[in-house]
Amino acid sequence: MRLVVDLNKCQGYAQCAFLAPDVFAMHGEESLIYNPHAPEEQRERLARAVAACPVQAITADGLEGLGERGTGSAQEAHDVR
Amino acid sequence: MTHPSMLRRITDFANRANPYPVYEELRKTPVLHEEDGPFVISSYYDIEALLHDPRISSDAVNLVDPGEDEVSGPEATGLPPSFIRLDPPEHDRLRRIANSSFGPPHRPRRIENMRGELAEIVSGLIDGLGDAREIDLVDEVAYPFPVTVICRLLGVPREDEPRFRAWVDPIVAGLDPDTRTSADSERTAQEARLQLGMYLNGLVEQRAKEPRDDMLSDLVNSQGPDGAMTTMEVLSTSVLLLIAGHETTVNLITNGMLTLLRHPEYLRRLREDPGLSPKIVEELLRYEPPVQLLPQRTCITDIEVRGVTIPKGSRIWLALAAGNRDPERFQDPDRFDPDRGDLQHLGFGSGIHSCFGAPLARLEAQIALSELARRLENPRLVEDPPPYRQNAVLRGPRHLKIAFDGLR
Amino acid sequence: MSADHLGQLRREGRIVIVGASLAGLRAAETLRAEGFAGELTLIGDEPYEPYDRPPLSKSVLLGKASPHRTDLPHRREIDAKWRLGVAATGLDLSAKRVRLADGDEVEYDRLLIATGVRARPWFKEDEARLDGVCLLRTRDDADDLYQRLKAGPRRVFIIGAGFAGSEVASACREMGIPVTVAERAGAPLVGALGGVIGAVATGLQTENGVDLRTHVTVTGLEGDATGRVRAVHLSDESVVEADVVVVSLGSMRNTEWLNGSGLGAGPRGIACDAGCRAFDFRGIVTDDVFVAGDVARSPHALFGYQFLSLEHWGNAVAQAQTAAHNMICDGADRRPHLWMPAFWSSMFGVNIKSVGVPPMGEQIMITQGSLAERRFVGVYGYKGRIIAAVSFDNTRWLEFYQRQIERGAPFPVEFPTVDRRPEGRPVDADFPDPSLPTHGPMITLSGYSPADQQLVFHPARH
Numbered sequence: 001m002r003l004v005v006d007l008n009k010c011q012g013y014a015q016c017a018f019l020a021p022d023v024f025a026m027h028g029e030e031s032l033i034y035n036p037h038a039p040e041e042q043r044e045r046l047a048r049a050v051a052a053c054p055v056q057a058i059t060a061d062g063l064e065g066l067g068e069r070g071t072g073s074a075q076e077a078h079d080v081r
Numbered sequence: 082m083t084h085p086s087m088l089r090r091i092t093d094f095a096n097r098a099n100p101y102p103v104y105e106e107l108r109k110t111p112v113l114h115e116e117d118g119p120f121v122i123s124s125y126y127d128i129e130a131l132l133h134d135p136r137i138s139s140d141a142v143n144l145v146d147p148g149e150d151e152v153s154g155p156e157a158t159g160l161p162p163s164f165i166r167l168d169p170p171e172h173d174r175l176r177r178i179a180n181s182s183f184g185p186p187h188r189p190r191r192i193e194n195m196r197g198e199l200a201e202i203v204s205g206l207i208d209g210l211g212d213a214r215e216i217d218l219v220d221e222v223a224y225p226f227p228v229t230v231i232c233r234l235l236g237v238p239r240e241d242e243p244r245f246r247a248w249v250d251p252i253v254a255g256l257d258p259d260t261r262t263s264a265d266s267e268r269t270a271q272e273a274r275l276q277l278g279m280y281l282n283g284l285v286e287q288r289a290k291e292p293r294d295d296m297l298s299d300l301v302n303s304q305g306p307d308g309a310m311t312t313m314e315v316l317s318t319s320v321l322l323l324i325a326g327h328e329t330t331v332n333l334i335t336n337g338m339l340t341l342l343r344h345p346e347y348l349r350r351l352r353e354d355p356g357l358s359p360k361i362v363e364e365l366l367r368y369e370p371p372v373q374l375l376p377q378r379t380c381i382t383d384i385e386v387r388g389v390t391i392p393k394g395s396r397i398w399l400a401l402a403a404g405n406r407d408p409e410r411f412q413d414p415d416r417f418d419p420d421r422g423d424l425q426h427l428g429f430g431s432g433i434h435s436c437f438g439a440p441l442a443r444l445e446a447q448i449a450l451s452e453l454a455r456r457l458e459n460p461r462l463v464e465d466p467p468p469y470r471q472n473a474v475l476r477g478p479r480h481l482k483i484a485f486d487g488l489r
Numbered sequence: 490m491s492a493d494h495l496g497q498l499r500r501e502g503r504i505v506i507v508g509a510s511l512a513g514l515r516a517a518e519t520l521r522a523e524g525f526a527g528e529l530t531l532i533g534d535e536p537y538e539p540y541d542r543p544p545l546s547k548s549v550l551l552g553k554a555s556p557h558r559t560d561l562p563h564r565r566e567i568d569a570k571w572r573l574g575v576a577a578t579g580l581d582l583s584a585k586r587v588r589l590a591d592g593d594e595v596e597y598d599r600l601l602i603a604t605g606v607r608a609r610p611w612f613k614e615d616e617a618r619l620d621g622v623c624l625l626r627t628r629d630d631a632d633d634l635y636q637r638l639k640a641g642p643r644r645v646f647i648i649g650a651g652f653a654g655s656e657v658a659s660a661c662r663e664m665g666i667p668v669t670v671a672e673r674a675g676a677p678l679v680g681a682l683g684g685v686i687g688a689v690a691t692g693l694q695t696e697n698g699v700d701l702r703t704h705v706t707v708t709g710l711e712g713d714a715t716g717r718v719r720a721v722h723l724s725d726e727s728v729v730e731a732d733v734v735v736v737s738l739g740s741m742r743n744t745e746w747l748n749g750s751g752l753g754a755g756p757r758g759i760a761c762d763a764g765c766r767a768f769d770f771r772g773i774v775t776d777d778v779f780v781a782g783d784v785a786r787s788p789h790a791l792f793g794y795q796f797l798s799l800e801h802w803g804n805a806v807a808q809a810q811t812a813a814h815n816m817i818c819d820g821a822d823r824r825p826h827l828w829m830p831a832f833w834s835s836m837f838g839v840n841i842k843s844v845g846v847p848p849m850g851e852q853i854m855i856t857q858g859s860l861a862e863r864r865f866v867g868v869y870g871y872k873g874r875i876i877a878a879v880s881f882d883n884t885r886w887l888e889f890y891q892r893q894i895e896r897g898a899p900f901p902v903e904f905p906t907v908d909r910r911p912e913g914r915p916v917d918a919d920f921p922d923p924s925l926p927t928h929g930p931m932i933t934l935s936g937y938s939p940a941d942q943q944l945v946f947h948p949a950r951h
Contacts, residue, residue: 002562004541007833008803011885012840017185018192018440025553026185028838029177030882033548036541037558044356051359052443054435056425061562133889135857135866135906169908170858382904432885 001038001046001062009057016049016058024049086115091374091400092259092473098466100373100476101415104403112389117146119376119396120389123403125410125427127386131399132432137378139434140168144379145394159275161313163321165434166377172433174307179318181307182299184440192440195234199444202229203452210488215463218481222453223334224327227445231326234441235319236295237284245323248277252320253328257472258376258398278316281323285315296322326438332371332477333446337362338453339481340369342462344417348454355451357419362446364419366428367411373402373476375430401427402476460485492819498598499817502527505587505595507577508603508743509533511541511802512782512809516601517567519813529569530595532587535627536574543802545631546653547835550660552639556632577604580750582769585777598777599816602747602759602767603809605783606740606800611648616710621718622734625653637733638664645669646721646731648707650677652834654737655690659836662697669700669729671707671721674921681932682843682879684919685853686867689860689881693837702727710734740800742784752778753939758786758798760939763825765812768939779816781808786935787826791894792846792876798933801832829891830877830932833884839863842884844891845877846932853918854901857908858883866890869918870900 003023005016012030016023023042024034038046043063050058087110090096090103104123107113113121122128131137141162164175181187206222216222232239255270285301292298300315310318341348341361351357378397383390391397404427406414411423429436436442453460463482470479504520506513509531517529533539540559548554572589579588580600587595608626611617623634638645638661645661647654650672661668674680676687677694694701702723709722721729747754752775753768754760759780760768765787767778780787782805786796807828815823834841850869858865858881866886869877874897878890893902901915 002560004561006803006806007543008831008842010833013435013439014185015440015443017189019443021185021189021193025189027547027551027835028186028840028882029180030840030884031835031838033551033553033835034544035548035554035558036544037555037560047356048359048443048447051363051424052440054425054429054431054439056423059562059564061564130889130892133886135886135889135908136904138907170862170864173864173908381907 001040001043001060003034003036003038003046003050003058003060005032005034006057006059007032009055011055013054015052015054019052020045020049086118087113088115088118088121091121092257094259094469094471094473097469097471097473097476100402100473101406104400104406107400107403108407112386112391114389114391119398120386120391121398121400122386123400123407124387125404125407128399128401128404128427129431131378131386131397132427132430132434134384136380136382136384137397138168138381139166139172139378141166141377141379143168143381143394144396145392146396160278160317160320163317165321165325169433175310175314175318176433176437178303178305178307178310179300179322179437181303181305182296183437187305188299191234192444195230195441196444196448198233199230199448200452202226203449207452207456207488214486215482215484218338218453218483219331219335219478220480222449223338223481224331226334226449227327227330227442230330230441230445231323234296234326235323236288236293236297237281237323241280245277245280248273248280249324249328252277252324253472253475256376256474259471259473274320277320277323281316281319282312285312285319322438325436326441328475329371329436329438330442330445332475333362333365333442334449335478335481336369336371337365337446337450338483339462339465339467339478340365340417341450341454342460342483343465347417347419348460351451351454355455358447358451359443360419360424361450362443363424363426363428364417364421365446367405367424367426368417370402370405370426370428371475371477372428372430372436373400373474375399375401376474401430456489457483458486458489495817495819498527499524500526502598503530503596504528504599504601504816505530505532505597506601506603507532507587508601508605508782508784509535509571509573510539510603510605510782510805511561512603512605512805513601514539514561514563514567514809515806516603516781516809516813517569518564519810520817521567522565523814523817525817527598529567530572530597531569532572532575532577532589532595534574534576534590537628538571538573540628542626545628546625546656546660549631550635550638550657551663552635556628556635559628576746578746580747580752582751582775582778599779600777601779601781601809601812601816602784603780603782603805604743604746605805606742608736609738609741611710611734611736611738613709616712616718617736618716619710619712619718619734620716621732622710622736624736625657626740634733634735638666642666642732644729644731645733645735646671646729647735647737648721649737649739650674650690650694650701650703651680651737651739652678652836654735655694655836656834657735657737658694658699659697662699662837667698667700669702669721669731670694671702671705671723673704673706675703677701679919679921680848682847683850683853683869684921685860685916686879687919689863693839693863697837700729740783742798744784757796757933757935758784760786760796763788763790763827764815764823765808765826766815772939779812781805781812786933788937789830790825790827791829791897792849792934795937796935796939797830797846798935799828799830800932801830803831804828829895831891840882840884841879842887843877843879844887845869845875845894846934847877847879847918848920848932849876849934850918850920852900852915854915855910855913856902856906857886857913859910859912868893868900868902870915873900874898875900875902 111124251273288298467478576590608624644667677690679687711720744754761780788794811826
């Protein structure tokens with residue numbers, strides 16, 4: 001699965017690194033490094049990380065079938081401001 | 082005043098089962114200030130902004146008019162404030178040290194490695210229901226599960242639960258702004274906090290000598306770049322983690338099951354696809370957040386919110402649960418909809434004080450709810466609404482009676 | 490354009506996007522998401538589908554990701570014709586045609602230019618060809634550099650201590666490789682963040698074992714008999730032996746293919762209006778050519794309407810979305826591109842983030858934390874207002890400062906903040922003379938003229 005993190009949005013809450021430690025890791029207290037190509041066996045953990053990101057900074061595709069409807073890519077945070 | 086004050090209505094127990102109509106009215110005055118009460122902030126964007134505002138303090142010393150507990154200070158209570166009630170740089174230092182025994186970068190797999198254990202604990206609790214066809218979900222699953230987890234994580238003997246329960250209850254009651262007004266309950270809470278600290282001190286002393294694979298051992302023996310915590314800091318951190326580690330999760334799970342039983346389509350979908358659980362839990366954190374408001378902030382200078390000046394030292398309440406239903410931020414905010422693409426919420430706060438245990442709470446709720454959905458046959462609510470706990474801050478049902486036809 | 494015309498464009502028009510990287514991909518997705526049903530062509534000079542570049546100098550060099558596995562996720566199906574591995578070589582504005590390197594031509598009704606930038610190569614071509622002299626911009630570059638680092642070189646020499654160079658130095662140190670960094674200015678990162686922050690970056694590098702040489706330039710690269718680089722000669726007459734040299738001298742905008750096209754394009758980029766429409770060289774705005782990403786220069790309301798060039802990931806995404814929206818909209822439905830400049834970097838385990846335009850700053854004050862602890866927020870002031878902020882491991886406060894910039898809040902910051910230290914007084918931000926080119930400041934203020942003048946970078950020679 002391909003993924004990208006918008007590191008402008010990222011504030012280092014590390015939820016992804018807790019929930020999918022083979023894909024995401026903290027480098028120091030606040031920097032996130034990640035593997036932009038998560039192997040298939042990480043599918044469930046990646047989905048948890050995508051949902052849990054407090055700033056909704058993770059976009060991944062190929063998560064179909066994990067509580068996803070539609071095209072399966074994480075949607076941009078909708079903001080009605 | 083001809084109408085009961087808004088503040089009273091927020092804390093009024095009669096509104097506990099459904100506080101959302103009160104919050105809706107509250108949002109009409111996004112910066113509410115009644116007489117000499119707190120300034121109550123209820124719109125999503127304002128709350129979010131203040132959680133990232135360096136003029137906002139969590140430290141009671143910055144209050145012009147601190148409550149009973151706050152004037153008493155460490156000498157009176159015996160325990161210094163935990164990092165939840167401190168500002169940087171002290172907050173950051175203590176939280177970093179606490180985190181070094183909990184999560185990445187130092188312990189990236191501590192929570193990940195508990196996943197199997199979490200599932201086993203839940204399975205064991207559900208198996209233990211035996212032939213019962215009607216249960217109180219709080220007593221049978223939603224409470225014992227997170228208590229068992231936090232005990233194992235910290236290294237507190239599970240069988241001591243009745244002992245520390247007696248101290249935790251008054252401490253939690255002391256967080257309720259309604260009971261705050263009573264100096265008695267305040268003193269009781271402080272006394273209980275000290276007792277709990279002393280109980281934990283016994284364990285901490287033991288772990289200092291014989292470290293085990295638990296957080297108490299790591300906290301007392303931490304020697305990272307930030308140095309060590311003092312014994313008092315270890316104790317106030319442990320008290321915080323023990324209480325926050327289960328008092329909120331019990332409500333997340335109970336609110337979760339209640340909400341799913343009220344929205345059976347999602348209960349059915351979760352049973353068929355446990356992969357839906359992360360989205361359900363995030364939407365729950367928005368829709369029924371276990372921490373409804375943060376009553377302990379203040380500002381260290383006059384600040385202006387929506388044209389209202391909040392004077393330095395004022396008490397500020399951030400009404401997270403009201404912000405989570407703010408139509409300015411969320412489409413159709415009163416609908417429970419885990420499929421909304423927009424999964425943000427204030428359920429765990431935000432900024433430097435965002436919930437320390439969030440990843441654990443998420444996993445616990447995901448696992449508990451998917452297992453309950455999978456294993457309970459034809460579950461239904463016995464009474465709706467269920468009876469609630471008194472607390473307006475840590476809001477959740479005291480009991481949740483569920484009937485079902487059997488276990489899968 | 491009449492409503493009929495627009496409807497036809499949306500139904501069956503031809504849109505061509507030149508540049509198949511982040512901006513090109515996000516623009517294509519936005520076009521489809523907003524209902525464009527016509528023919529969509531993406532042209533890219535690299536033979537790869539759009540991939541992400543920031544991981545190349547971080548995760549990839551740290552061995553946490555494969556250089557060939559940083560493909561960008563797609564937010565939706567884009568049903569496009571891909572012309573990959575073939576560069577655009579020319580543009581005929583009146584015939585509305587893009588010429589390709591293979592001789593083909595592609596016609597368009599609307600064109601989006603998102604050709605980005607490339608790494609500035611070492612200026613002596615024969616030395617640049619030496620084995621072991623590397624650039625870092627593409628995935629092939631990253632693959633090559635990673636293989637060389639993994640092979641355990643005796644010493645890596647990095648020319649230029651901007652963000653990219655510093656990130657490579659950080660990765661080298663993490664791998665235990667001896668590394669020398671040469672910087673023309675007085676400290677790393679000074680072009681982007683000024684000397685006060687540069688001093689912090691200096692401490693970070695030296696404490697992590699980087700052999701940092703400042704106020705020097707590289708005068709030559711020396712090869713051995715087999716054509717491998719073996720040493721680097723510096724302006725202070727020292728010579729450093731190294732078997733890998735990373736040239737990190739910033740970037741060049743990919744606009745040469747537009748020479749003679751009549752667009753207002755040049756070395757500083759392609760000028761466009763707030764709606765991302767390109768200007769021609771006369772300063773007249775076009776209505777069918779749009780620009781997005783690193784190659785664009787666009788006026789920004791918050792910064793006196795100067796043209797800003799931003800080599801920022803977030804800008805590429807935001808500008809691509811705005812450009813795509815405007816390409817298939819009329820008049821009042823169009824949106825201005827009002828993105829707040831923001832970037833991040835990470836080196837030696839420290840998270841560095843910034844909002845606004847630090848190089849405009851005259852002064853800086855540390856409002857939270859401490860430079861010595863390398864955890865702080867610094868605020869830049871320009872003509873009495875807050876123009877930018879930078880954080881080291883303090884990102885959660887940054888959105889507050891962004892709002893201060895948006896509202897033009899006064900500088901110096903007079904209100905108290907938590908964790909204010911005695912050092913928090915305004916001081917000179919200490920940017921190098923702006924007339925001297927620095928190594929990739931990533932934000933370039935380029936005046937008010939939509940027609941780009943030739944401004945050529947000449948590395949100093951001694």
